[in-house]
Amino acid sequence: xxPGAGTSRGVQVPLPCRRWHNAFMNHRFQCRCGTLQAEISHxxxxxxxxxxxxxxxxxxxxxxxxxxxxxxxxxxxxVATHARYVMFTSDTQALACLSLSPRxxxxxxxxxxxxxxxxxxxxxxxxxxGLVHTCLRQPEPLERSxxxxxxxxxxxxxxxxxxxxxxxxxMARFGGLALRLVAxxxxxxxxxxPFFDRNGVPVAEAVVAPRADVEAARRAARA
Numbered sequence: 556x557x558p559g560a561g562t563s564r565g566v567q568v569p570l571p572c573r574r575w576h577n578a579f580m581n582h583r584f585q586c587r588c589g590t591l592q593a594e595i596s597h598x599x600x601x602x603x604x605x606x607x608x609x610x611x612x613x614x615x616x617x618x619x620x621x622x623x624x625x626x627x628x629x630x631x632x633x634v635a636t637h638a639r640y641v642m643f644t645s646d647t648q649a650l651a652c653l654s655l656s657p658r659x660x661x662x663x664x665x666x667x668x669x670x671x672x673x674x675x676x677x678x679x680x681x682x683x684x685g686l687v688h689t690c691l692r693q694p695e696p697l698e699r700s701x702x703x704x705x706x707x708x709x710x711x712x713x714x715x716x717x718x719x720x721x722x723x724x725x726m727a728r729f730g731g732l733a734l735r736l737v738a739x740x741x742x743x744x745x746x747x748x749p750f751f752d753r754n755g756v757p758v759a760e761a762v763v764a765p766r767a768d769v770e771a772a773r774r775a776a777r778a
Contacts, residue, residue, distance in 0.1 A: 582700040583644075584691045586665035586672065592645035593749075595686065598700040601636035602732055606685075607717065608709035610655055611674075612776035614662055617653070617764060618669050621776070624689055628713040629776065632688035634701050637735055638675065638748035641684055647749070652759040655769050661761055663750065665690075677761075679751040682744070683736055 585592040595601065611631040615624035624631055643650070651666040654677075663672045671687040691697045707717055738744070751757055 580700070582691070583695050584686070585645075585693055586649070586668050586670035586690055587693070588665075588668040588670075590645070590667040591643070591647070591649045591665045591670075591672065591690075593641060593643040593690075595634070595636060595700070596640045596642070597636075598634075600640070600732065600735070601634050601701065602706065603632070603634050603701040603704050604685075604706040604708055605630040605632050605704050605717075606708050607631075607711070607713040609712050609773060609776065610659065611709075612712065613655060613769060613772040614653075615671070616772040616775040617655075617768060618664060618671060620669065624671055624687065628715055628717045630707070630713060630717065632697075632704065633674070633685040634688070634691060634697075635683065635685050635732060637732070638682040638684045638750060639744065641673070641686070641749055643749050647758065650759050652757050652761045654761055654763050657763055659763075661750070661757060663759070673750070675748075675750050679748060679755040680745045681736060682748055684748075684750070 580598070581594040581596050582598050583592070583594045605626070607628065607630045612621070612625060612629045615621040615631065618624070626632065649665050649667040650672070651664055653662045653664065654660065655662070658677065661675045661677055663675065664670060665672060670689050672690050673687060674685040676683060688697055691701070704718075707719075710717055746753065746755075749758070
């Protein structure tokens with residue numbers, strides 16, 4: 556097989572063509588046990604980032620398995636996109652919602668196995684969703700649709716030095732995502748979301764974690 560070529564149904568496909576093909580395929584994802592299943596459309600419009608903020612680190616500890624979520628520097632790998640591009644293909648009874656404070660982000664996870672799924676603002680009129688890598692790696696590899704980290708944010712919260720990331724392509728994609736979110740807020744397209752009902756109410760009860768538990772998780776993250 557020539558270098559840079561792949562096979563698809565017995566036919567050799569050049570690597571650039573494979574990348575173009577992957578960019579326009581939906582990316583399927585699920586929780587670890589497979590009870591909760593979904594997919595992302597238009598992966599070419601999403602952006603992959605790593606966040607090192609204290610809240611994301613505390614959340615990983617609060618769920619009980621930070622080693623599955625955080626990298627060695629305490630970062631959480633997420634794919635940011637418009638909520639309308641996310642569609643659940645299974646029953647959503649296993650979808651649960653947690654927040655670290657009464658005004659904090661809504662952090663969605665699978666109650667069946669504790670897999671972090673996504674983060675969204677409380678205000679559904681800002682239709683941003685940050686999908687956590689823990690659900691994006693099965694049944695298909697994360698790198699198939701989102702090959703590289705484009706931005707690293709809240710770097711001051713990292714434990715030690717972190718790799719550099721961020722280039723003109725990544726910033727352009729961030730700008731495009733921001734414009735789409737603003738346009739949806741102004742134009743009413745924010746209501747196409749699987750995380751809120753037609754009245755803007757979360758589809759699962761948003762439970763605020765006990766303050767003592769959150770503080771314990773923050774201490775564990777700083778240790």
